[in-house]
Amino acid sequence: MSRSRRKTPIFGHTTARSEAADKRLWHKRWRSHQRDQLAAARPDDDIAPIPRHAVSSTWVMAKDGKSWFGPHRQQVIAERFASGRSKQESERKALRARLLAKWRGK
Numbered sequence: 001m002s003r004s005r006r007k008t009p010i011f012g013h014t015t016a017r018s019e020a021a022d023k024r025l026w027h028k029r030w031r032s033h034q035r036d037q038l039a040a041a042r043p044d045d046d047i048a049p050i051p052r053h054a055v056s057s058t059w060v061m062a063k064d065g066k067s068w069f070g071p072h073r074q075q076v077i078a079e080r081f082a083s084g085r086s087k088q089e090s091e092r093k094a095l096r097a098r099l100l101a102k103w104r105g106k
Contacts (some may be wrong), residue, residue: 005104009069016062029055074103 033050045099058064078099082092 002041009071009074009103010066011069013067014061014063014066019062022061026056026061074100078103 030050030052033055037050067077077098078096079092081099083093085095086092
């Protein structure tokens, strides 16, 4: 898998490693709403499922969206980052290559 590449350069807006805690909280709220709805229903009532957006929004979770990080923009940002870190061309080239490999990898 060392040569695997990301097919589409789409990345999440986050500093969080995982949103597992957010998902647990969301499911807990959703199940609570379902339980309340079932408890309040009469035997002959039709019970409609609760929409997932009625309980929470994905924009308030730790990983709150995605954006396109195209190859041209990756090269520009890698060049800017490398030129700020090093004065020698060989080091800049190596740093630029490392950054691009990191961003293109899975």
